[in-house]
Amino acid sequence: MSAIAPDLINTAAALWSEGFTATQIGERLGLTRNKVIGLASRNRQLFPGRTEGAAEKEQQELAQIESLWGTGKTQAEIAQSLGKSFSTVNKMIRSWPERFPKRSKKDLNSVKAAAKPKAVDVPSPPPRRKPDPSVFSPIEGTTPVLLWEAPNSACRWPVSTADAPEKAVCLHVCGVDAVHGRYCAHHAKLSFGPGTASEREADRLLLALGGA
Template identity: 30%
Template sequence: MEWNETIIGELKALWAEGLSTAEIGRRLGISKNAVVGKAHRLDLSPRPSPIRRTDRPQGAQAPAPRVTGPTLAPLPSGPQTIAAPTAPAATTVSPVAIKPVAPRRLAAVAPAAVARVSACCWPVGEPGKPGFHFCDGAAVAGKPYCAEHAQLAYVKIRDRREDAA
């Protein structure tokens, strides 16, 4: 597509009418993206966003204004002194409102129970079928699988020198 003065003039006129970029492209026989690119290069006024609407339903509030610049007060420089907190004023409470609560005792936990033994996460069967489940064997420390499935999942890398021979 070659842009000449007549097509540029038509583009500017259709743009000023407020037509969509797709409609301008149809009328000029070019793509929408070509219209957008040329309008940008000609520095034509931007189109209003089809997403942001100016007409609001009744009862809708205006959006909150955008905050530009710093939102917090600047920190003071130099040494700072912090005032000691003051004691709150004493309040009187009737004895009826205070109910004694029995202290709760935590259950003793054996150290072996604290060390959690994780289960093997190897899938067995086909997901979605009735017999699908996970291996559920004791997992090897630091791995998500049991010893048998860890051998399948973690294959040792062969030495390249073996391939060269």
């Protein structure tokens, strides 16, 4: 069995102290896994024992750091995100240069710009429907009555006596005898105009509330 140079042993010990597994150390130094394990067992002062699962934990933490590194975060930001010290993160990054390629400021800006949520175009609301002012004019030859004075049998269609009924608050109703539900024959026909029932009702409410 050929002797292993002291410098190689020291390098292996340094990697061991940083959490590298025997397989990983062997791959870096051109040794077999068993040879690294043999080195560790013969040089316990350089290769202190590690708790079970320590290497796996190191690799999990390394993967987390690598993932955050890929999003463009700085070492300080990574340390803060993972609750670790800056020196710990820096040491792991320096120990694995192949997994943490150097980044220019331009690269960082590009990565962060790509990760930034894109603005969503919100479509403009449809134009507000306006009621036809003529439908709220009194029927020719009739006299509108105030809403609170109209008998139960009166047509409840809102009407306005103003010159611009679309801009006035309707306090009057048709007043003609209702023959179709709440409305007279004329206004019952208007109530089934274009649009849905809710849209037609909205037209009436708009004027009744003074909005046009």
